[in-house]
Amino acid sequence: MSSRRGFLRNVLAGAGFFASAKVLSAKEMQMSGDMPGLNMKGKKGPIQDHGSPVLVETPDVPNLPWRMDGNVKEFHLVAEPVKQEIVPGRIVDLWGYNGSTPGPTIQVTRGDRVRIIVDNHLPEATSMHWHGFEVPVEMDGAPGSSQDPIAPGGRFVYEFTLNQEGTYFYHSHMAMQEMMGMIGAFVMHPKDGYKPRVDKDFAIILQEYAILPNITVPNSMNMEFNWLTFNGKAGPATTPLIVRHGERVRIRLINLGMDHHPIHLHGHQFVVTGTEGGRQPESTWGPGNTVLVGVAQARDVEFVANNPGDWMLHCHLPHHMMNQMSSMVGPMSRRNGMPAGLDMERGMGMLRQGSATSEENGPSLGRGLGVGSTAEQRMSNSPLKAGNPMQRQDMPDMQQQGMQMGKPEVSKDANSVPGFPQDAFMEGPMMAMDKMVDKPENFGLRPGWSGFMAGMMTFVRVLPQDKHDQIMELRKKQEGNKPMKMDMPEMGHKHE
């Protein structure tokens, strides 16, 4: 049996794993593209450290499989509408690739000749840009100037040789399509690993959407956002990064949206080792624990996971640590609530009549979720009723599904305190849904943890060997229950 590490080397060397496969349909690719445990190399593998890089894991996002055509690594991306569950029960209409947004992660090795077939299954034209790639201009994907846009139902075949390494990404070059989710990670591995080598390598794509509570389609015109995601999931639905105590870890952060995100890690200092332009010289690495990932940028951070525990990793903008934020929803969701100036639609900058550039809409369009709007008045959200006002009799389903509906902790004079309520009703035991987001990676977290996770939040779980292995076992078991899974660690098995 070949070691996982040996296997990984084969994968990275393009050993033609899919040599016998035809170009897969989007659905098949989605299934086969999920490569569980690929990067779970044994710590004591038989092969000594020769510096070969570890495969990147993108939690909640599959890897894109390829086939070898001669010496060309051939990938297939389908631009298409996707339905995505960003938190339990919240399924939204986004656009992405191969059934997912972010699209599947592409991984190649420096020097690879790469072909990417892009099919457009969107109702409008698109174009694929390879962000930061040093490729011939006709492969750049700039619509109108370097190529004709890809018509609906059309195809464009990109092909180039890559002599770069680092954290890159691909995205539609239609601006509004970017805001519908059309991006994916593109990792270019060096031929030999970097020193010091990392044991775990993760990628996280930062995205944001403005979606009214009562509909499923993002308002890509909006300037403020109420759904903030890591790899297409908002906390607590994000999947924690699982590492062993003592391992060296790399996290590749990629941002495509309207905001810059200061990403903060608890319990550790890290160094920024790379940007969207590749690896930085070691002489530039300085310690930090928060890295600002600007729009269209990538940042690689590395650290030694020397502090055991379940550590938060999150964007530190307060509004980016919340879900479905909208100043109008609270008051409007309660009977006898006080008027708060605007209804939800207008509060979120949605058009009710007229055009986007009309006199009445032009100046204010897209300006926010109601906060700061001219009609906003100073007031508390609404008086609390006697008894338990947050007992959600209207949501029996949620409770059956495991939403924990406990009593919020509120002081007796709460209503007389200006500013109340703030976090009491946005976070905490009221919003816990541990069971609804149950998965191996969450195993053993403190009960009620999920009530405090929202938006761009996840964990780096620095675990002792036995706990780590336990989670990996659970993960393996769960993968075993999935249909059409690929048994990646055992190279003898063929794709079904």
Ligand SMILES: [Cu+2]
């Ligand atoms: Cu942020």
